[in-house]
Amino acid sequence: MWTALPIREIAAGCRPPFSFYFDLVGHYWKSESNRLPIHRICTLARKQEATFFTIEDATARPSIQAELDALNAAQAGDGEAEAISLSFFTSPEWPADRDELALADLDLNSIEGNDFLGQAVIINYRRPGDTAFALSYIYEAVFPPPRLPPRRRSRNVKRRVRRELLNNFIYAQEKFVCEVRGRQFDVAGFYYCQQNSFTHVCAHASLRMALTSATNARVTPDYVNKLLGIAPPCDGLGLGEFVRVIEDQGKCAEVIRCQVLNKKTKKYKSVLSRETYISVLASIVESGSKALLTFSTAKDGNGTGASAGPDHVVFVYGHTRHSDEWHPQAIAAYAGPKSAPYYPASSWIDHFLIHDDNFGPYYTLSSSALEFKKEVTAHTIIAIRDIRIGTASQFAEANAASQLANALPSLAAMGSGRWFDYLTGGPQKLVLRTILMEKGKYLAHLKRSRGHDGTRMDAAEIAPFKRLPDRFWMVEFSLPPLFTGNHSKLGEAIVSVDKLAETPDDATILALRLPSLSLVRDAREKLMPHASSLLSHVKIFRMKPHAAIW
């Protein structure tokens, strides 16, 4: 049995000149293990103008006890450990001239919930007979997505509004409860954890982060190892094992290969272009699901070795979008007319929001990051969904692009209005955005949508869409100025998610909605036209409203 080391529970001020480097990390991170994640957490606290933090003993928590039992069982003999719960606050209630007080003397009830920035649990472990600590890692951390500090310092909580970061899109956060000396704080965000490189590695960490953030059930490394029959030390998980863990948690895993490995030559070959795999990743997060992204690494981890190391994996849950991006239209224009049949909406996604267990939470991964070095390239995307789908988003988007290009001119006599005439009057290079959609949400979206010119569909015009299946791919289409300027679209192509038995044909298109015209399959599976009173573009669909959009 391991021995719990005592921890002095305090609250300490951390405004400058307090040093997170030396006075927090230097003090509480006790081994030579990778300390980049704790630095990242302190960086986020500093950017959000943390005023004080608390230190609390977390060794009594059942999850910590189980973690330390597993770690200790893998050692020869019984070691010593401490588990430090570190919580950050941005409350103005902390007096500027106070350095530290006993945690028991802090009046937590006077702290506003909105002033709680997040909590991390650090484990320090010392092997039997050693004087130095062998391992330090962040067992878990719960922080909301970072927000801008209030414009004014004020004791009036209504004036201390912390604002969303501009153009940061997060569609499905999980709710957590953190405790500090019995006082509970609600947090909506994404779970983070770091590998200890012994009883668990990045594969475990990424599964824990993604599944805990998707289900709120705390997925532990011990559960993963027991499910898969793994005894430490761990050397990674196979893709099949990832799928097994995801499905054991009641979710469905879809594995999308960006590259395939030739087992004879040991060389990887690209199967999806950068534009396509970025579009796949965008579709997953914009549909409210989570993703794991694996990529190659060099053997020595320093980027200089030619031989391949193990793949690393990060957890993806959101994105940023820059509506002023030059390259989506300009590169296609300068490259020539055959360079791309349409613009994926993901072309304007400049970063994905990720947690990397080796570096910390709430990083942004550039959509070009995996194109700079040949040693670090995208290998696989694993989508974690609620349902199993038969056809992938990249197929739905390409299918919609082809069908719209062929069909729009042929529909010219069937609708009216200047937007309809513009769409059907000649070839258009559309912006396409693909979302896995539920019928109920789609019908509600049609009901709420108001055209730029004030027009809208009425209940009778929406009714034919009730024949759609419960789930489908909704491929929104737009034009670049509408998409970037109005954040709006001209219509949708509805594509089946069912697995295809043979070569695709137009049966996979379940419906098309354009200004003034809808086509929906009836009971005989025929595409029937219906007039629509919605004549203009409408706002694109979002799983969740966002305030800070440019």
Place this chain on the structure above:
Amino acid sequence: MRKQKDVLVAAAGPVELPPLTQDQREYLKRMLESSGKFDPDIKVGGPYLGLAHRQY
């Protein structure tokens, strides 16, 4: 006026979408093939990748 337009649109009968071209079919087949099959034994993660412990 609107009802008249509804009648005209409905009277047009079922719509047949133009067939896909051969190039379009082949491109879609490639998109279909990139998903689903994967090698379950491809390993992800391993011991800590050797990042410098004291980069700062």
